[in-house]
Amino acid sequence: MCGAKAGGPSTEGVTLDNESVVQGTVTRGGEPVAGAYVRLLDGGGEFTAEVPTSATGQFRFYAAPGRWTLRTLAPSSAAVDRSVVAAKGSVVEVAVSLD
Amino acid sequence: MSHSDVLVDADWVESHLDDDKVVLVEVDEDTAAYDKNHIKGAVRLDWKKDLQDPVRRDFVNKDQFESLLSERGIANDDTVVLYGGNNNWFAAYAYWYFKLYGHGDVKLLDGGRKKWELDSRELVDGAVQRASTSYTASEQDKSIRAFRDEIEAAIGQQNLVDVRSPDEFAGRLAAPAHLPQEQAQRNGHIPTAKNIPWSQTANDDGTFKSDDELKKLYEDKGVDFSRDTIAYCRIGERSSHTWFVLHELLGQPNVKNYDGSWTEWGSLVGVPIELGDQA
The missing domain is CATH 3.40.250.10 (Rhodanese-like domain)
Incomplete structure (x- = not known):
């Protein structure tokens, strides 16, 4: 559990210098959505990973540098796609808002 | 069945x-x-x-x-x-x-x-x-479990199906992207393996696609159903998913899961590894 800290789960113990992190939060009407499924699709639209959001609506991926799509699925919501560019040694924050 | x-x-x-x-x-x-x-x-x-x-x-x-x-x-x-x-x-x-x-x-x-x-x-x-x-x-039942020596012998002889994501297959990622990427093993894939990500067998909600779609998927990617098949991934769990598709849903005989998978192969001294995307 990551409490109220922004971004995904704790990166304690992970050296971020060589990671290309994509993380963020999923909200609906400004409230965090726990248990939504966020999937990371590569430049060709292929599935690369998927995580459920935390109790505070957060998620995190360790991607590779390049362009990715985040697709978010949640009960009673249409899937939402967001495009994002990851870079080595940096953390990209994405706010996903559901209808 | x-x-x-x-x-x-x-x-x-x-x-x-x-x-x-x-x-x-x-x-x-x-x-x-x-x-x-x-x-x-x-x-x-x-x-x-x-x-x-x-x-x-x-x-x-x-x-x-x-x-x-x-x-x-x-x-x-x-x-x-x-x-x-x-x-x-x-x-x-x-x-x-x-x-x-x-x-x-x-x-x-x-x-x-x-x-x-x-x-x-x-x-x-x-x-x-x-x-x-x-x-x-x-x-x-060892008829459904593959070990490393069989893998080397299977290169170019059997269907080797690498079910990881294209980025892992090519060597750009070492693990699924929800995990940190620092790993001891070398990146890449086993020569002659076909990259058929497990995710192509499933819909977005995680349910399996139809048998016809599944069969076509493997045939289009060059899997020869008259040959024996070995599936692998990183630690053997996603390849179990593909083993289930090939052996249980499509009823293919002689399909093995290589549970050693990439964390073993990528750590072995002297074995062949290829980099790059599926041709």
Whole structure:
């Protein structure tokens, strides 16, 4: 559990210098959505990973540098796609808002 | 073999929630998911703590598997229905594992935990303790488990199916992207392997595609169904998912899961490795 800290789960113990992190939060009407499924699709639209959001609506991926799509699925919501560019040694924050 | 022998949907599970001879078993990568909530009556199996030897890299032996299932209250004549997170990766791994030790009636819940959640079906909390049994396992069925020496011999001879994502296959990632990428092993894939990601066998909600779509998928990617097949991934769980598709849904004979997978192959000295995308 990551409490109220922004971004995904704790990166304690992970050296971020060589990671290309994509993380963020999923909200609906400004409230965090726990248990939504966020999937990371590569430049060709292929599935690369998927995580459920935390109790505070957060998620995190360790991607590779390049362009990715985040697709978010949640009960009673249409899937939402967001495009994002990851870079080595940096953390990209994405706010996903559901209808 | 018909599908209902190996794969059931959520409606089937809901209609068997009070059937004592149907045992629901949740298997997750995130083993805390069960503590939060689970399907009513489900017991938990921890894919690492329960199913793997604590010291050597191998599975628990026959005696340990017997003790485990006896303690969880699973009998030889029970119908075991497996489900879990990550689109059933670890549930499929447990399915293959139950088959390895000869359990008769095992099924997967189509779509696993995700589909159940997206349907807003009921989940409950609280641990489940079933009355203990005295379970008897068979010796491991090695016809469904591949080891590293067979892999080297299979290069160019059998279908090698690498079910990881294209970025892992090409060597740009060392693990699925929800995990940190620092790894000891070399990146890449086994020469002659076809990259057919497990995800292409499933819909977004985690349910399997139709048999016709699945068969076409493998044929289009150059899998020769007249040859034997070995599936691998990083640690053997996603390739269990593909083993399930090829062996259980499509009824292909001679399909093995290489559970050593990339974390073994990428660490071996002197074995061939290729980099780059699928040609």
